[in-house]
Amino acid sequence: MRASPEHLASAVDALLKQSELSREETQRRFEQAFDVDRWRRLAPFASIGSGRWDDGEASSISDSAADREKRRLDEDGYFRLPQVFDSARIARMRRIVEAVRADGWPVAFAFVFDDFWTIARSPRIASFLGKALGEAYLQNTVVWAHWVPGERGVAGWSPHEDYRDVGDTFLSVWIPLSDATVENGCMFLLPGASSREISMATEERRDLPPTVFRRALQDVIALPASAGSMIGWRGDVLHWGGANTGGSEPRLSLALEFRARGAKASRFESPLIDPRAPLPPFRLRLFAIVKALREYTKFEPMLTRYLPLAERIFAETAEASLSSSNAPRAS
């Protein structure tokens, strides 16, 4: 006899529930999460709260590449900038992610370290983001780090849009810390009008006309990107992390989001932070990490085991999201 999809789904839910951290483990990790010195010992080569946020021109985007990619963003809703970041910096960030993972944390906890907040603050990156969103742009506090194991069949996040109807007031930025290839699950997207058509049909659970379906398949863009590149997309572009087709290297990456100043941001994005101001305080970093963790079990069900921990940290740090000094409030 074959199990029905409903049976399988509830069996998976039960297994995920069983894999939740024990109360003792949750308590231990809760205490460790707030122990800044412990994080520093975990990655002694990285800083937390160094107060230094301008890393000069440790990133490079030529004027011609910036112009070309701005045009692509305007026409197709995405951009791809190869080899933007200094390789030593990317290697250090990769080591942070590895250390965090080896210590049993979801890799997004790498965002307790300064590097993950300074990476998009160099003058070159700021200039590109300014072109894309207007000079006075802000960062929201939706951040994430990805580790897609180097095993056939494992995939990144399933197809989704980040925010619909936000036009050019929103930009997602995605930075690979290891080479993201077609074999190990690089990003894919569907640019332009096809994106909207497919998303609407999926949401309304309606069939797609075969012509639309075929055209969409042909329109898909693969975005292989070597470590230290920077790619990104507008809020209404359908995108997803590909499936590993046999690559043995894990795919490591991080994601940040930016907003035009004055844009109406969602509650989830709040608080917005000013990338020209000092780096977010430690508690706000923890808040951002667990805010995302609570939400992203929909893409990474294995995170469910950390939910009780995320809820406790979220409750403990919620006040940090209100008192963030440089935060213009989201509506």
Ligand SMILES: O=C(O)CCC(=O)C(=O)O
């Ligand atoms: O890295 C992935 O698999 C998905 C990333 C993504 O979709 C996002 O950051 O919005």
